[in-house]
Amino acid sequence: MIPELGHFALVLALAIALVQSTVPLYGARTGDTTLMGVAAPTALAQFAFVAISFAALVTCYVTSDFSVATVFENSHSSMPLLYKFTSVWGNHEGSMLLWVLILSVFGALVAAFGSNIPAPLKATVLSVQSWVAAAFYVFILATSNPFIRLAQAPFEGRDLNPILQDFGLAVHPPMLYLGYVGFSISFAFAIAALIEGRIDAAWARWVRPWTLIAWICLTLGIAMGSFWAYYTLGWGGWWYWDPVENASFMPWLAGTALLHSALVMEKREALKVWTILLAILTFSLSLIGTFLVRSGVLTSVHAFASDPWRGTFILAILVLFIGGALALYAWRAPMLKQGGLFAPISREGALVLNNLFLTTTCGTVFIGTLYPLALEALTRAKISVGAPYFDWTFGPLFIVLMIAVPFGPLLAWKRGDLKGVTQRLTAAFGLAVIGILVVCVAEGRPVLAAAGLGIATFVIAGAATDLIERTGLWRAPFPIVVRRAVGLPRSAWGTAFAHIGLGITLLGIVGETQWGGEQIVSLRQGDKVALRHYDFTFEGTSSRNGPNYKELAVRFAVHRNGELIGEMVPTKRTFPTRDMTTTEAALMTRGVSQLYVSLGDVSKDGAVAVRIYHKPLVLLIWLGAVVMAFGGGLSLSDRRLRVGAPKPAKAKAKPKAALQPAE
Amino acid sequence: MTRKQRRLGLIVACMGILGIAVGLVLFALRGSIVFFNSPTDLVEKHVAPGTRVRLGGLVVPGSIVKGQNLTVHFQVTDGNKAVDVNYQGILPDLFKEGQGVVTEGVVDPGGTFRADTVLAKHDERYMPREVAEALKKEGHWKDDYANKTGAATRTP
Numbered sequence: 090m091i092p093e094l095g096h097f098a099l100v101l102a103l104a105i106a107l108v109q110s111t112v113p114l115y116g117a118r119t120g121d122t123t124l125m126g127v128a129a130p131t132a133l134a135q136f137a138f139v140a141i142s143f144a145a146l147v148t149c150y151v152t153s154d155f156s157v158a159t160v161f162e163n164s165h166s167s168m169p170l171l172y173k174f175t176s177v178w179g180n181h182e183g184s185m186l187l188w189v190l191i192l193s194v195f196g197a198l199v200a201a202f203g204s205n206i207p208a209p210l211k212a213t214v215l216s217v218q219s220w221v222a223a224a225f226y227v228f229i230l231a232t233s234n235p236f237i238r239l240a241q242a243p244f245e246g247r248d249l250n251p252i253l254q255d256f257g258l259a260v261h262p263p264m265l266y267l268g269y270v271g272f273s274i275s276f277a278f279a280i281a282a283l284i285e286g287r288i289d290a291a292w293a294r295w296v297r298p299w300t301l302i303a304w305i306c307l308t309l310g311i312a313m314g315s316f317w318a319y320y321t322l323g324w325g326g327w328w329y330w331d332p333v334e335n336a337s338f339m340p341w342l343a344g345t346a347l348l349h350s351a352l353v354m355e356k357r358e359a360l361k362v363w364t365i366l367l368a369i370l371t372f373s374l375s376l377i378g379t380f381l382v383r384s385g386v387l388t389s390v391h392a393f394a395s396d397p398w399r400g401t402f403i404l405a406i407l408v409l410f411i412g413g414a415l416a417l418y419a420w421r422a423p424m425l426k427q428g429g430l431f432a433p434i435s436r437e438g439a440l441v442l443n444n445l446f447l448t449t450t451c452g453t454v455f456i457g458t459l460y461p462l463a464l465e466a467l468t469r470a471k472i473s474v475g476a477p478y479f480d481w482t483f484g485p486l487f488i489v490l491m492i493a494v495p496f497g498p499l500l501a502w503k504r505g506d507l508k509g510v511t512q513r514l515t516a517a518f519g520l521a522v523i524g525i526l527v528v529c530v531a532e533g534r535p536v537l538a539a540a541g542l543g544i545a546t547f548v549i550a551g552a553a554t555d556l557i558e559r560t561g562l563w564r565a566p567f568p569i570v571v572r573r574a575v576g577l578p579r580s581a582w583g584t585a586f587a588h589i590g591l592g593i594t595l596l597g598i599v600g601e602t603q604w605g606g607e608q609i610v611s612l613r614q615g616d617k618v619a620l621r622h623y624d625f626t627f628e629g630t631s632s633r634n635g636p637n638y639k640e641l642a643v644r645f646a647v648h649r650n651g652e653l654i655g656e657m658v659p660t661k662r663t664f665p666t667r668d669m670t671t672t673e674a675a676l677m678t679r680g681v682s683q684l685y686v687s688l689g690d691v692s693k694d695g696a697v698a699v700r701i702y703h704k705p706l707v708l709l710i711w712l713g714a715v716v717m718a719f720g721g722g723l724s725l726s727d728r729r730l731r732v733g734a735p736k737p738a739k740a741k742a743k744p745k746a747a748l749q750p751a752e
Numbered sequence: 753m754t755r756k757q758r759r760l761g762l763i764v765a766c767m768g769i770l771g772i773a774v775g776l777v778l779f780a781l782r783g784s785i786v787f788f789n790s791p792t793d794l795v796e797k798h799v800a801p802g803t804r805v806r807l808g809g810l811v812v813p814g815s816i817v818k819g820q821n822l823t824v825h826f827q828v829t830d831g832n833k834a835v836d837v838n839y840q841g842i843l844p845d846l847f848k849e850g851q852g853v854v855t856e857g858v859v860d861p862g863g864t865f866r867a868d869t870v871l872a873k874h875d876e877r878y879m880p881r882e883v884a885e886a887l888k889k890e891g892h893w894k895d896d897y898a899n900k901t902g903a904a905t906r907t908p
Binding site for chain 1: 776
């Protein structure tokens with residue numbers, strides 16, 4: 090009964106979505122407020138029905154109702170409750186339902202909290218968003234129905250893919266989807282602006298919070314995915330330039346560009362047409378990401394068993410929305426009033442540079458990701474584009490961007506003073522040089538490490554410079570500094586934190602890639618292996634039974650310079666239901682660095698293949714992402730995003746005249 | 753600066769960055785593209801020793817021989833030809849006899865394949881797509897995968 094209820098609720102959601110996608114739009118075009126008023130209640134109802142549908146699926150999983158095909162395929166009665174719950178989206182059908190659930194959540198949020206948006210714009214936005222929702226409801230109902238029953242209910246399920254039996258599954262997909270799908274709101278706003286043929290600074294102000302929310306979630310989602318891969322796959326890597334990773338990274342790059350260009354539009358009414366295009370591209374890349382991951386054109390842990398019909402269907406959705414949006418853009422964008430041009434040396438100019446670099450890097454990642462697919466479709470030659478390609482294209486471009494990052498926030502709007510800014514960055518630059526010298530003296534050779542560390546320091550110190558200057562730290566008396574700090578717009582804090590986070594992540598990347606060490610050895614009981622200052626002694630093995638697996642554990646005593654600092658116990662788990670083995674690495678955190686031990690295969694004579702890594706500063710990679718997201722959160726709480734129309738800032742909140750946004 | 757100059761400046765900057773990006777892409781693509789080969793391709797195409805390629809197929813049952821220092825030797829087949837592969841390191845959890853595998857490395861002058869990477873990112877019911885297609889081409893495809901996932905789940 091419950092699965093049928095879920096199925097029926099989903100059909101109802103589709104019906105409501107169809108109403109929502111037409112009636113309010115017609116109302117907005119004809120100026121009929123009653124019809125426009127349909128948008129908000131339908132968006133809320135749509136959310137309610139998808140939520141019922143999702144709750145029904147959750148119930149099936151939690152109660153282990155194996156008469157439902159997807160539950161049978163992806164769950165097991167002996168799994169812990171958390172995994173029973175997360176396995177809802179640990180498969181294609183369920184994850185698509187999560188996708189539309191989040192889509193409807195965003196629709197409902199706009200309906201509930203978008204009271205400051207003018208009625209016609211709001212109605213159009215919700216309508217456009219509902220087109221996307223309707224397309225995906227049809228996709229789920231036609232090709233990926235999670236509620237299909239089996240003729241005879243089996244007694245036991247086939248278990249969730251053991252790799253996915255991890256806490257990461259509880260965080261990574263929902264966060265990532267919040268990001269992907271959140272950009273649908275920016276997309277809907279862009280399409281609505283094109284339909285209305287009107288766009289102004291207020292538009293940017295309404296779009297920005299939604300873009301920010303999506304961006305924060307995507308940042309955290311990607312970081313979580315990377316961290317999860319790091320500790321669970323047993324290879325010690327955190328980014329492989331795998332097409333699936335790129336699929337999530339491209340919307341992030343485009344979304345980051347969108348955040349910055351929307352700022353120019355809000356403050357200076359420039360870059361309007363470009364911002365619209367970016368909003369369309371960002372969501373298009375999210376859709377392409379969904380297509381790449383869900384259609385089965387790629388082989389990876391993410392590509393759950395899939396059939397070609399699904400791929401074709403998503404491709405059709407893709408062509409329809411991206412093609413339609415771009416066609417509409419080509420038709421309507423020339424009619425939008427162009428914004429003014431501006432001096433190249435200015436905050437706007439810096440943000441344009443940022444956009445240029447971000448979109449270009451996004452383009453190089455796009456080429457590297459899709460070139461193999463295109464080539465195979467055209468010539469049937471099968472190739473793969475490896476990490477060196479991305480190191481050589483993404484790397485140099487992003488490094489230049491990183492060097493430019495500290496300059497942006499220090500430049501004034503309208504007309505900046507590059508020389509003045511350079512002088513103000515002298516301290517940051519000095520710190521970076523000191524960092525480089527320290528590395529060169531201490532480590533001797535690695536040029537890359539020194540340069541990377543220098544750039545990271547420059548980014549962090551540069552972002553801090555902005556805060557220090559604006560609060561007058563070290564110049565003004567302390568109480569005034571505090572008052573200024575409190576009075577500083579939250580968005581200024583947000584910018585600084587986001588940029589500091591970027592620097593922290595780079596620091597982690599430099600540490601991990603340049604100073605990391607590894608040992609891959611075959612060990613027997615009593616053997617000892619040294620890595621840097623650490624000694625690892627194989628103490629013994631033990632085995633135990635988990636809820637749905639058997640586990641072999643190997644104990645290592647870890648000494649640093651002869652002193653015992655702890656024990657590390659990596660394990661290997663065997664899941665009988667799927668006849669699969671997974672590796673659970675042992676991690677020891679020391680500050681922000683980690684020791685990492687994972688097991689390879691165990692031979693008959695008791696020798697165990699072991700991977701041991703020393704990963705200096707590795708935690709900074711994800712910590713930086715968290716700091717970036719925190720900065721995004723601060724920016725989101727800025728009061729100007731909560732008010733409807735641009736208002737002059739209070740006198741108290743006014744920083745120095747040079748940094749005053751031009752109204 | 754006049755309006756015209758500013759616009760020109762912007763266009764020049766865009767073109768400059770895009771030009772550099774295109775240059776980097778072309779340069780990097782030349783060096784980091786790796787072609788996928790089935791064992792038959794590898795034998796018939798006479799891939800030059802030293803060229804990086806991917807080799808995919810099924811691990812021949814009984815062919816895995818483990819030596820000292822984590823060296824391992826196995827054969828990869830597409831049902832038509834089999835190629836000897838040498839590898840040193842830790843094999844992925846999903847590496848098994850009779851299962852699909854993709855390796856990356858170079859061909860030795862002697863004709864054996866020296867792999868430095870062994871990929872097995874699929875789960876146990878899955879077959880790397882390239883491998884599946886290579887097998888299909890050689891006519892050794894039993895449609896095993898479809899049976900396991902599609903048909904079997906509907907009739908437990």
